[in-house]
Amino acid sequence: MSNSKPDAKRDSSGMQAMTRAIAAILVLLVLTGLVFWVYPDNFYPWAKAIHVIAVIAWMAGMLYLPRLFVYHCAAPVGSPQSETFKVMERRLLRAIINPAMIVTWVFGLWLAWKGFAFQGGWLHAKIALVLAMSAVHGYLSAAVRRFAEDRNEKPARHWRIVNEVPTLLMIAIVILVVVKPF
Numbered sequence: 737m738s739n740s741k742p743d744a745k746r747d748s749s750g751m752q753a754m755t756r757a758i759a760a761i762l763v764l765l766v767l768t769g770l771v772f773w774v775y776p777d778n779f780y781p782w783a784k785a786i787h788v789i790a791v792i793a794w795m796a797g798m799l800y801l802p803r804l805f806v807y808h809c810a811a812p813v814g815s816p817q818s819e820t821f822k823v824m825e826r827r828l829l830r831a832i833i834n835p836a837m838i839v840t841w842v843f844g845l846w847l848a849w850k851g852f853a854f855q856g857g858w859l860h861a862k863i864a865l866v867l868a869m870s871a872v873h874g875y876l877s878a879a880v881r882r883f884a885e886d887r888n889e890k891p892a893r894h895w896r897i898v899n900e901v902p903t904l905l906m907i908a909i910v911i912l913v914v915v916k917p918f
């Protein structure tokens with residue numbers, strides 16, 4: 737049920753969100769370079785702070801997106817509500833979730849190298865769980881595309897269950913990195 741006009745509108749709003757996300761990453765890189773220049777010997781805690789800020793943004797999006805899918809399931813195909821959900825989902829993914837994941841990975845890997853030389857059972861377990869989180873991210877991105885094309889076939893109950901997966905992974909990841917139990 738699509739014609740070229742809504743498609744063009746969708747593409748331009750998606751492009752805008754992506755352009756803003758790229759601009760935000762560039763600004764962050766410049767600020768990070770500045771902090772590194774001013775505090776070359778004390779950069780680790782700054783990198784950890786940026787990592788945690790990015791984690792919060794990534795998790796906020798990963799917890800909100802499946803919730804949007806639950807409500808989207810109740811909106812009839814072609815209705816104004818359904819079209820609004822599509823815009824919200826696309827912008828959330830492109831402007832928040834994707835860039836936040838990139839920043840989390842870049843700074844997480846740097847911390848793991850600089851602080852721990854990639855050693856430690858807790859770190860290996862954490863990276864494995866973050867890979868699982870990234871796989872959920874990929875699954876949700878594919879779902880955004882399916883909803884945008886009115887091809888979602890999963891019921892609201894499915895998205896309610898999917899909503900719990902990032903929550904459980906996040907709890908395990910935070911315990912591993914803070915407690916470092918092994």
Ligand code: HEM
Pocket residue numbers: 784787788791795840841842843844845847848849851852862863866869905906909910913914
């Ligand atoms: C992308 C892969 C990731 C890697 C390689 C990574 C690695 C690390 C490392 C090495 C630290 C520093 C630990 C320390 O100095 O004691 C750290 C801090 C932290 N990470 Fe990650 N991380 C990743 C993703 C995540 C994710 C997805 C979450 C949460 C869902 C997370 C939550 C945290 C928290 C809360 C801290 C601060 C811990 C503290 O200061 O006690 N990280 N991360």
